[in-house]
Amino acid sequence: xxxxxxxxxxxxxxxxxxxxxxxxxxxxxxxxxxxxxxxxxxxxxxxxxxxxxxxxxxxxxxxxxxxxxxxxxxxxxxxxxxxxxxxxxxxxxxxxxxxxxxxxxxxxxxxxxxxxxxxxxxxxxxxxxxxxxxxxxxxxxxxxxxxxxxxxxxxxxxxxxxxxxxxxxxxxxxxxxxxxxxxxxxxxxxxxxxxxxxxxxxxxxxxxxxxxxxxxxxxxxxxx
Amino acid sequence: xxxxxxxxxxxxxxxxxxxxxxxxxxxxxxxxxxxxxxxxxxxxxxxxxxxxxxxxxxxxxxxxxxxxxxxxxxxxxxxxxxxxxxxxxxxxxxxxxxxxxxxxxxxxxxxxxxxxxxxxxxxxxxxxxxxxxxxxxxxxxxxxxxxxxxxxxxxxxxxxxxxxxxxxxxxxxxxxxxxxxxxxxxxxxxxxxxxxxxxxxxxxxxxxxxxxxxxxxxxxxxxx
DNA sequence: TTAAATTTGTTAAAAAATTATCAGTAAAAA
DNA sequence: TTTTTACTGATAATTTTTTAACAAATTTAA
Numbered sequence: 001x002x003x004x005x006x007x008x009x010x011x012x013x014x015x016x017x018x019x020x021x022x023x024x025x026x027x028x029x030x031x032x033x034x035x036x037x038x039x040x041x042x043x044x045x046x047x048x049x050x051x052x053x054x055x056x057x058x059x060x061x062x063x064x065x066x067x068x069x070x071x072x073x074x075x076x077x078x079x080x081x082x083x084x085x086x087x088x089x090x091x092x093x094x095x096x097x098x099x100x101x102x103x104x105x106x107x108x109x110x111x112x113x114x115x116x117x118x119x120x121x122x123x124x125x126x127x128x129x130x131x132x133x134x135x136x137x138x139x140x141x142x143x144x145x146x147x148x149x150x151x152x153x154x155x156x157x158x159x160x161x162x163x164x165x166x167x168x169x170x171x172x173x174x175x176x177x178x179x180x181x182x183x184x185x186x187x188x189x190x191x192x193x194x195x196x197x198x199x200x201x202x203x204x205x206x207x208x209x210x211x212x213x214x215x216x217x218x219x220x221x222x223x224x
Numbered sequence: 225x226x227x228x229x230x231x232x233x234x235x236x237x238x239x240x241x242x243x244x245x246x247x248x249x250x251x252x253x254x255x256x257x258x259x260x261x262x263x264x265x266x267x268x269x270x271x272x273x274x275x276x277x278x279x280x281x282x283x284x285x286x287x288x289x290x291x292x293x294x295x296x297x298x299x300x301x302x303x304x305x306x307x308x309x310x311x312x313x314x315x316x317x318x319x320x321x322x323x324x325x326x327x328x329x330x331x332x333x334x335x336x337x338x339x340x341x342x343x344x345x346x347x348x349x350x351x352x353x354x355x356x357x358x359x360x361x362x363x364x365x366x367x368x369x370x371x372x373x374x375x376x377x378x379x380x381x382x383x384x385x386x387x388x389x390x391x392x393x394x395x396x397x398x399x400x401x402x403x404x405x406x407x408x409x410x411x412x413x414x415x416x417x418x419x420x421x422x423x424x425x426x427x428x429x430x431x432x433x434x435x436x437x438x439x440x441x442x443x444x445x446x447x448x
Numbered sequence: 449t450t451a452a453a454t455t456t457g458t459t460a461a462a463a464a465a466t467t468a469t470c471a472g473t474a475a476a477a478a
Numbered sequence: 479t480t481t482t483t484a485c486t487g488a489t490a491a492t493t494t495t496t497t498a499a500c501a502a503a504t505t506t507a508a
Contacts, residue, residue, distance in 0.1 A: 004433065010495065012429055016422035020403065034455060043408060046455095047497055054457060062456040063504030079425050080432025098322035103420060109428035148431070173431050175424065179244065184267060190434055192427035194420065196327060198240035200399065201303050203416035204333035205236055207372070207397050208304025209228065210414055234465065258485060270485095271467050278487060286486040287474035 004056055004078070011052050015079055017042065018052070022072040034065035083109040085148040085173070088141075090162060092117040092125075092132045095177055096153035100127050110149065114141055118158075135162070142169045149173040156180055228280055228302070235276050239303055241266065242276070246296040258289035307333040309372040309397070312365070314386060316341040316349075316356045319401055320377035324351050334373065338365055342382075359386070366393045373397040380404055 021042050025033060035053075039046040053059055053071070056078050060066045076082065087110045089100055096115070105112050115127055118135040125132050133141065141147075150166050152159070152174055159180030166174075167186055174191045176182050183191045245266050249257060259270040259277075266273075277283055277295070280302050284290045300306065311334045313324055320339070329336050339351055342359040349356050357365065365371075374390050376383070376398055383404030390398075391410055398415045400406050407415045 007433075008495075012426060013422075015429065016419070016425040019425065020422070036455080041408070045497065047499095048495090050456065050458090051496080058457065060456050061504070062502070063454050063506085065455065078429070080428045081425065083428065083432060085428070085431060094322040094325045098318040099420070101318045103424060105424075108421065108424045109432070110424070149427070173427070175427050184265070190427070190430045192423055192430065194418070194423050195240070196323070196418065197332065198237075198244070199416055199418050200327060200329075200332045200334070201240040201243065201305065202236060203373070203397070203399050203414070204304045204307065204309070205239065205302070206414045206416065207309060208307060208333070209231075232465075260485080269467060271469090272465090274486065274488095275466080282487065284486050285474065286472070287476085287484050289485065 007055055011055055014044070014052055015075055018049075019072065019075045019079065022068055022075065025068050026072055030068055032065050033068055035060070037065075079109070081107065081109045085110050086113045086146055087111065087149040087151055087175075088114040088116065088147050089151045089153065090116050090135075090138075090166070091152065091154035091158075091178075092119075092122045092127060093153065093155075096151070097127055099151060099153060099177070100130070112151075113145060113147070116141075138165060139169060142171070147171055149175060151175045151177070152180075152182070153177045160185075231279055235279055238268070238276055239299060242273075243296065243299045243303065246292055246299065249292045250296055254292050256289050257292055259284070261289075303333070305331065305333045309334045310337045310370055311335065311373040311375055311399075312338040312340065312371050313375045313377065314340050314359070314362075314390070315376065315378035315382075315402075316343075316346045316351060317377065317379075320375070321351055323375060323377060323401070324354070336375075337369060337371070340365075362389060363393060366395070371395055373399060375399045375401070376404075376406070377401045384409075 018038075021038065035046040035049040038044075038049050042049075044052075050060070053066075056074070059071050059074055084106075087105065089096055089112060092100075092115050096117075100112060100115060112128065112130060115130050115132045116135045116138055117123060117132050120134075122132050123134045147169070148171075150171050150173070152163070152166075154162055156179040159178045163180065163182060163185065167189070172189045174182055174189060175194070176191050177194045177196070179195070179197065182189060242262075245262065259273040262268075262273050263270040268276075274284070277290075280298070283295050283298055308330075311329065313320055313336060316324075316339050320341075324336060324339060336352065336354060339354050339356045340359045340362055341347060341356050344358075346356050347358045371393070372395075374395050374397070376387070376390075378386055380403040383402045387404065387406060387409065391413070396413045398406055398413060399418070400415050401418045401420070403419070403421065406413060
């Protein structure tokens with residue numbers, strides 16, 4: 001059913017944002033909205049909003065605008081949120097645990113069905129009603145349970161070997177929090193990266209760029 | 225010193241990736257590399273790599289390529305990693321805690337100097353050698369300690385009022401993990417967003433788009 | 449009922465980003 | 479030393495993305 005070809009990356013990246021804002025409008029009881037009003041709220045141009053939405057079909061009506069509830073549902077459908085992809089979490093450290101506890105997977109098209117770690121201290125603990133399993137049981141588990149996605153929150157050192165095991169098990173979709181570049185090493189997989197380090201460095205750049213103070217950074221440069 | 229104007233967003237977003245790959249090369253003892261070789265490793269075109277690096281100056285040498293250590297240092301400097309911006313963490317929940325424990329702030333130009341939460345159960349606990357302080361003490365703390373950045377990991381409901389307090393205290397730089405859109409509400413601030421929900425939805429889109437199975441999603445659409 | 453005001457979808461124009469090309473220079477080989 | 483090879487930096491071409499413009503359609507107001 002779903003399969004919109006030639007949708008550009010920039011458009012795809014904006015979809016969750018539309019979804020979020022429309023959700024907020026729904027909460028406020030707003031039933032209709034024009035691209036112009038959305039533009040004011042979201043900071044995209046009205047033209048871009050109309051262009052984006054038109055990639056998937058004509059959801060609006062001339063002279064009226066867009067019906068909020070309907071558009072919200074459509075975007076949810078386009079994003080595929082009406083799925084239930086089975087996900088396992090690999091790595092129950094601080095970050096993995098936070099992700100497991102923090103996310104509303106069900107609202108985003110996923111269901112968390114297993115959590116794995118190789119640290120004996122973590123195995124057996126319960127996170128979000130799921131008992132952490134020893135990583136040794138991974139193969140066994142995946143053979144018994146259909147697994148669509150791996151949420152990858154392991155240290156860089158452990159990443160390559162574990163990634164290999166997941167790939168061998170046929171898992172082709174990854175939500176990657178590790179510093180290991182999965183898409184370089186496997187070419188038939190789908191990866192969505194969350195690189196917190198990169199994000200923090202970008203913040204550092206933005207701040208440094210805005211500040212423009214005279215600094216004693218020559219020290220740093222000499223190191224080469 | 226630093227202040228490169230007119231650097232495009234796409235270029236800035238690629239800088240941390242260059243930095244990461246060059247760091248890996250350094251670890252392996254590689255001393256020189258050409259844009260062609262980097263291209264193979266990173267998945268960018270050689271042309272793009274040369275173009276990107278040239279935004280900041282001619283770091284390479286014809287017939288030779290780039291000196292890895294030197295280029296690594298240069299990019300670190302461009303990113304501003306030789307700073308020490310003072311950061312406070314607002315929200316010591318699972319996500320905040322994970323961020324505090326997980327990140328090497330010092331290597332990214334920051335130093336974490338305080339952690340705040342309004343949950344009495346969390347106040348007094350120690351994360352990364354920092355004692356969690358009651359949010360009521362925020363103003364007091366910031367008046368005594370120069371604070372450059374707020375790492376914002378609070379629930380959506382609490383976000384607006386806390387954001388206002390931070391803004392009142394003069395904090396203009398944010399690493400925002402909340403679902404609250406800071407940049408819409410304040411126009412003279414610098415924000416780097418980490419929207420995990422958006423990322424997860426994008427993954428959902430990619431998977432759904434690739435799968436293309438006939439589905440029973442009509443149910444979903446009828447809801448409007 | 450009619451006219452004015454809105455607002456979309458679409459097409460066209462402009463801007464931005466990526467990729468290709470190549471002269472010039474340095475390193476390596478002969 | 480001279481020639482060949484390798485590689486950058488810069489410019490040009492291409493592609494992608496964003497913005498603008500406007501006809502067609504709908505609502506609202508008169």
